Amino acid sequence: MFDGKNKNLTAKSTVVTSAHNKQVRALCRLDEIPNGEARGFVVEVGASSQEIFIVRKDKIAFGYLNSCPHAHWPLEFIENQFMTLDKRHIQCVNHGARFEIETGRCLHGPCKGKSLNPFPIKLHKGWIMPAL
Numbered sequence: 001m002f003d004g005k006n007k008n009l010t011a012k013s014t015v016v017t018s019a020h021n022k023q024v025r026a027l028c029r030l031d032e033i034p035n036g037e038a039r040g041f042v043v044e045v046g047a048s049s050q051e052i053f054i055v056r057k058d059k060i061a062f063g064y065l066n067s068c069p070h071a072h073w074p075l076e077f078i079e080n081q082f083m084t085l086d087k088r089h090i091q092c093v094n095h096g097a098r099f100e101i102e103t104g105r106c107l108h109g110p111c112k113g114k115s116l117n118p119f120p121i122k123l124h125k126g127w128i129m130p131a132l
């Protein structure tokens with residue numbers, strides 16, 4: 001698991017995928033994200049790009065589009081700051097919505113009951129890959 005060696009990740013990485021020729025690049029290794037933290041990425045699919053973030057909880061990672069269901073703004077002001085201080089929830093800094101890590105469902109805030117849109121990922125030999 002996280003060994004503390006890879007703390008200098010680029011905050012936002014561009015990852016190119018292609019729905020047509022199936023070329024997919026790994027986002028990062030699971031152990032590069034400290035447990036209970038998240039990392040933002042820009043993922044290009046064909047000619048379009050999407051901002052996403054990946055949250056790690058123990059040995060599992062969850063991917064979501066970086067768009068709050070309240071006002072559809074990015075969740076963070078500071079790069080990679082997607083989590084509450086206690087690391088138990090995803091938080092939108094705009095108006096304080098809190099989301100469940102595993103489901104993306106809003107538990108508290110102006111969009112309570114709505115959910116973050118998932119971004120499909122898979123783990124392959126410790127690497128987090130887009131599952132497009």
Ligand code: FES
Pocket residue numbers: 068069070071072073075092093094095096097109110111
């Ligand atoms: S934009 Fe996220 S809570 Fe308002």
